[in-house]
Amino acid sequence: MTTGELYLIPFFIYVFSYIFLLLRKKKFYQAFVSLIYAGFIIQSLIFFIWLNLHGLKDLMSVDWIVFFNAWVIMIVVVLFNLFYKTKYILIYITPIVAINLLIGFFTPHTYINLKPFFSNFDQAVLLTHIILILIGDSLFALAFIISLIYIFQERRIKIKKNLKLFDKKNHPFDEVFYQGKGYNLELLDSMNYQCLKIGFPLITVGIAMGIYLSSSLFKSFMIVKPIEIISLATWLIYAVLLHERVAKGLRGKKAAVFSIIGFLLIISSLSFSFYLFPEFHGFK
Amino acid sequence: MDILIIGLSHKSAEIGDREVVSKKLLTPELRQEFAKKLLNLKDAGDRPLIKEIAILTTCNRSEFIMDLSPWAVGKEAHFIKDYISEYFFAKKSVDDDLFYMLLNLEAVKHLFSVASSLDSMVIGEPQILGQIKDAYNESCEFKTNGQVLNKLFHKAFYCAKRVRTETKIASSPVSVSYAAVELSKKIFNSLSDKKILLLGTGEMGKLTAKHFIKSGVHNIYIANRTKEKACHFVEESFGMNEKNCVDVIDFSEYYKLLPHTDIILCSTGSEGYVLRYDDIMPVIKLRKQRPLFLIDISVPRNIDPEINKISNVYLYDIDDIGKMIEDNLEIRKKEAETAGELVEINAKEFMEWKNSLNAVPVIVLLRNKVKDILEVELSKYIGEKKEKDLIINSLTNKILHEPITLIKKAAVDSNEANMLETLKTLFNLDLSKETLHKKGNDNAINKECEKGKIKLVK
Numbered sequence: 001m002t003t004g005e006l007y008l009i010p011f012f013i014y015v016f017s018y019i020f021l022l023l024r025k026k027k028f029y030q031a032f033v034s035l036i037y038a039g040f041i042i043q044s045l046i047f048f049i050w051l052n053l054h055g056l057k058d059l060m061s062v063d064w065i066v067f068f069n070a071w072v073i074m075i076v077v078v079l080f081n082l083f084y085k086t087k088y089i090l091i092y093i094t095p096i097v098a099i100n101l102l103i104g105f106f107t108p109h110t111y112i113n114l115k116p117f118f119s120n121f122d123q124a125v126l127l128t129h130i131i132l133i134l135i136g137d138s139l140f141a142l143a144f145i146i147s148l149i150y151i152f153q154e155r156r157i158k159i160k161k162n163l164k165l166f167d168k169k170n171h172p173f174d175e176v177f178y179q180g181k182g183y184n185l186e187l188l189d190s191m192n193y194q195c196l197k198i199g200f201p202l203i204t205v206g207i208a209m210g211i212y213l214s215s216s217l218f219k220s221f222m223i224v225k226p227i228e229i230i231s232l233a234t235w236l237i238y239a240v241l242l243h244e245r246v247a248k249g250l251r252g253k254k255a256a257v258f259s260i261i262g263f264l265l266i267i268s269s270l271s272f273s274f275y276l277f278p279e280f281h282g283f284k
Numbered sequence: 285m286d287i288l289i290i291g292l293s294h295k296s297a298e299i300g301d302r303e304v305v306s307k308k309l310l311t312p313e314l315r316q317e318f319a320k321k322l323l324n325l326k327d328a329g330d331r332p333l334i335k336e337i338a339i340l341t342t343c344n345r346s347e348f349i350m351d352l353s354p355w356a357v358g359k360e361a362h363f364i365k366d367y368i369s370e371y372f373f374a375k376k377s378v379d380d381d382l383f384y385m386l387l388n389l390e391a392v393k394h395l396f397s398v399a400s401s402l403d404s405m406v407i408g409e410p411q412i413l414g415q416i417k418d419a420y421n422e423s424c425e426f427k428t429n430g431q432v433l434n435k436l437f438h439k440a441f442y443c444a445k446r447v448r449t450e451t452k453i454a455s456s457p458v459s460v461s462y463a464a465v466e467l468s469k470k471i472f473n474s475l476s477d478k479k480i481l482l483l484g485t486g487e488m489g490k491l492t493a494k495h496f497i498k499s500g501v502h503n504i505y506i507a508n509r510t511k512e513k514a515c516h517f518v519e520e521s522f523g524m525n526e527k528n529c530v531d532v533i534d535f536s537e538y539y540k541l542l543p544h545t546d547i548i549l550c551s552t553g554s555e556g557y558v559l560r561y562d563d564i565m566p567v568i569k570l571r572k573q574r575p576l577f578l579i580d581i582s583v584p585r586n587i588d589p590e591i592n593k594i595s596n597v598y599l600y601d602i603d604d605i606g607k608m609i610e611d612n613l614e615i616r617k618k619e620a621e622t623a624g625e626l627v628e629i630n631a632k633e634f635m636e637w638k639n640s641l642n643a644v645p646v647i648v649l650l651r652n653k654v655k656d657i658l659e660v661e662l663s664k665y666i667g668e669k670k671e672k673d674l675i676i677n678s679l680t681n682k683i684l685h686e687p688i689t690l691i692k693k694a695a696v697d698s699n700e701a702n703m704l705e706t707l708k709t710l711f712n713l714d715l716s717k718e719t720l721h722k723k724g725n726d727n728a729i730n731k732e733c734e735k736g737k738i739k740l741v742k
Contacts, residue, residue, distance in 0.1 A: 160607075251572070
């Protein structure tokens with residue numbers, strides 16, 4: 001069994017857990033949460049076993065990066081769950097993780113052989129660049145989900161419709177999807193800000209490392225490629241957002257919209273990197 | 285042996301009339317005194333009309349729940365009603381009919397509905413059950429209740445509990461103040477660090493402010509055009525602990541507070557807008573886009589509705605909150621239909637139990653009669669007492685098993701009401717007070733009732 005096939009185990013657990021959620025019975029909700037955590041533990045075990053067998057060099061294979069991304073997203077969500085008690089975020093984020101795992105399964109296990117181009121130091125920088133960018137992106141993914149919830153919830157409050165205040169006996173599925181329960185605007189905004197505060201420095205360092213690697217590979221800090229332009233545009237959006245938040249106290253709906261645009265740019269930059277134009281990232 | 289409820293409520297009487305009654309029943313002493321007066325009511329043969337009584341008084345209703353003596357029939361019930369009516373409204377004519385009178389099944393259903401809060405002004409409100417429990421405890425304290433009212437009240441508590449747990453009648457709160465607090469929880473994560481500005485000294489504003497304090501708010505600023513009135517309002521409306529959370533400010537100064545306030549409650553008597561779009565717009569920048577929640581509970585409205593268009597500002601007026609409560613009232617009304625069925629089932633169960641009590645004296649006397657006959661006859665042949673008693677008991681049970689089952693059925697089934705009378709005649713059973721209250725019979729009757737031997741036969 002290949003590692004890619006092993007990752008199908010957590011994938012199927014995540015998919016199976018949704019059956020319990022869709023049953024819309026309160027007693028099954030705990031089973032749903034438990035299965036998600038079980039899937040996360042199995043995912044972590046597979047990660048560490050693979051790391052133990054192949055070492056860090058496997059990080060240079062494209063499918064491994066996708067699996068690693070899925071794992072980082074789960075860690076970020078589990079940590080947020082611990083700090084903010086935001087159990088419902090799991091409902092939104094797990095499908096993203098499952099999709100990542102499935103993409104990883106279909107992605108060929110091809111190594112990006114960079115030894116002819118990079119020195120050992122550069123290879124370590126590349127590894128750190130990948131890890132930092134993926135952690136930062138995971139945080140921005142979370143901020144994206146939180147922003148979407150914020151915008152839906154804010155709209156409900158603003159137009160005063162579909163806002164159930166009182167019924168406490170509903171299943172979490174109904175609470176989340178039909179009533180927007182479980183979160184208030186202030187909490188969502190604060191979580192969004194936390195994601196930005198932690199994610200932005202990581203992305204900044206990651207991009208700086210990317211520029212360094214680019215200069216090392218192409219002997220130039222900037223060669224005009226879509227990946228560079230989109231990455232810098234993304235960075236700029238998050239930089240403006242952070243500045244506005246700190247300096248002018250920007251928050252609420254505008255901040256949520258910024259987060260959504262930023263993450264859509266990240267998605268496009270990752271798509272450019274891996275699938276659409278791999279040559280632009282220097283993979284080919 | 286009939287259950288009788290005489291009372292008046294928000295449905296049958298105006299607040300002025302309800303006040304008259306509740307004033308005369310204000311203290312436990314007054315209630316005890318009146319209960320004793322009712323227990324002393326006697327018929328032409330000097331027999332007491334009422335066996336047991338409990339008095340329920342709330343702000344919306346005053347009710348006298350009674351178990352009548354077996355000899356008190358329809359005419360006596362009307363006599364009791366007239367007596368109560370005259371006691372409270374001596375000057376009013378009896379035709380005014382402020383009091384309603386309910387008998388047996390209707391009375392039981394009514395009490396169960398009241399306990400389940402189906403008859404309340406706000407359906408599903410929880411206080412009424414506590415008030416009924418108080419009425420029951422008081423009747424225990426005064427020793428004015430007995431076996432029937434005990435059972436009746438416990439069944440009412442059980443029914444109310446079932447209604448609460450098996451229907452959603454209590455799951456949707458319906459007060460404006462509660463809705464305002466719940467709405468603010470949709471916007472703010474914690475209310476403890478939030479500042480509230482209350483404009484005006486309206487009753488609704490007071491209730492909402494109190495609710496916010498209960499939810500953990502520590503800073504409430506009150507501004508009114510007349511500062512003295514605001515000070516008086518605080519003094520009158522808030523308790524000692526609540527006063528620590530409340531500050532009165534000059535009305536001219538409330539603009540200065542807008543950048544620091546998170547929630548604004550408006551409940552003034554002003555005819556125009558107190559807060560306009562142009563007042564709030566400049567404040568938003570100073571607030572650094574922090575959300576601002578405005579609740580306008582005044583009629584006519586005191587906050588410009590256009591304000592809701594500003595980003596991060598949320599305005600709810602009394603109609604918006606009312607609509608949310610309306611939904612809940614609808615839910616409660618729907619749930620009340622299901623609850624009504626539960627009440628009906630429980631009331632019928634209680635009435636079956638109560639009717640089966642009619643058979644107790646007949647059963648006891650019949651058993652005694654058979655035992656006496658067997659005693660006399662067996663004494664001729666068996667000398668040893670222990671052995672003789674065993675045979676007597678065994679034979680009595682065997683002989684009377686089927687007749688007793690039929691008697692119990694007859695007691696519950698109104699179609700067979702004549703059977704008890706026929707039995708009395710057939711076996712020459714003397715149900716006079718003297719025979720019934722012989723020491724042995726008394727104990728046997730109590731044992732039959734208390735041990736639950738009188739079970740429902742369906």
